Amino acid sequence: MIKLENITKIYSNNNEQKALDDVSLQINDGEFVAIMGESGSGKSTLINIIGMMDKETAGTYLLDDVNISELNLSQREKKRRENISFIFQQFALVKRYTIYENVELPLIAKGVPSKKRKVKIMEALKALGIEDIANKYAMNTSGGQQQRAAIARAIVSDSKYILADEPTGALDSNNGEEVMKLLEDLNKSGKTVIMVTHNENLAKKAGRIINISDGKLRF
Ligand SMILES: Nc1ncnc2c1ncn2[C@@H]1O[C@H](COP(=O)(O)OP(=O)(O)OP(=O)(O)O)[C@@H](O)[C@H]1O
Ligand SMILES: [Mg+2]
Structure with missing residues (x-):
């Protein structure tokens, strides 16, 4: 369960x-929550704090x-590794790694042995229909395809919480709906999914919509 109490975030640069x-x-375990709001309203800030970024x-x-x-920072990083999978706005694949190597990262971090990694990775790539590009460089x-690889990475890491910041933002509507379906499947398999989106039709498929404007939640 995620519980935020009176959270304020102030950026102080200039x-x-x-x-x-x-x-x-x-946010209770097993929920699928969509976060909506205008550009600059605080959506990424909110999901980044939840994800301990x-x-x-x-x-x-x-x-x-x-x-x-x-x-402290290292304790938070450990907590994040154990609990959170992030699917970023900009995919955040390592461009000079192959798709396979990108999906492998969380498994290496968890100390999963190589053979077991391979089985899990190929399973996830197949599920997302990108097994044929496993050895292509992400760039x-x-x-x-990158978005699907980012979801494959979230699947293999088997985290309890899946956070996605506009996972369909850079995709056409068909690919967007497909990604949404994958997130729904993850949710059905028991994961708590929190997704930022600008797309009202996709948001409606979530169990709950949270609206934010000017850094405040609106009910
Ligand atoms: N690192 C930062 N330093 C200073 N201000 C920031 C920083 N990150 C975000 N902000 C400001 O905080 C506010 C909220 O930003 P945030 O990125 O959370 O918005 P958002 O709702 O995700 O917008 P978008 O839909 O455009 O992604 C904005 O006014 C933004 O300019
Ligand atoms: Mg944002």
Whole structure:
């Protein structure tokens, strides 16, 4: 379970920017939540804090009853590795690695032996219909293929929480719907899925929509 209590995030570079303003939110295990809001409203900031990619300025973040706000950087990184899979807006594949090697990364991090890795990776690539490009460098594949590889990576890492920041943003509507279906399947298999999207039709397929504007949740 994810529990945010009065989370505020202020970016202070040149001038101060309050990206999240006193956000309280609970997401239960097994939910599929879509986060919607205008550009600059705080969606990525919210999902980045949930994914421990960024830290709140004030407030408390509890993940499965562990107080994340109190952890130091390396403890947070460990928690993230154990619990969270991220599917980024910009795919975030390592471009000079092959598709196979990209999907392999979380398994190496978890210490899964090579033979077992191979079985899992090929299974995921097959499920996503990209097994034929396993040995292609990521930079030589299409946006849709990269997006599928990013989902394959989330599948093999077998994390409890799948976070996706506009996973369909760079895709045409067919590929977008397909990616949505894959996320729905992951959710049905028991994962908690949190997805940022601008697409209302896709958001409607989630179990719950959270609207955010100016860093505040709107109900
Ligand atoms: N690293 C940063 N430094 C300073 N300000 C930032 C930083 N990241 C985001 N912001 C600001 O915080 C606010 C929220 O940004 P955020 O990226 O969360 O928006 P978003 O809802 O994801 O927008 P988009 O739909 O365009 O991706 C914006 O005003 C943005 O300019
Ligand atoms: Mg964003």
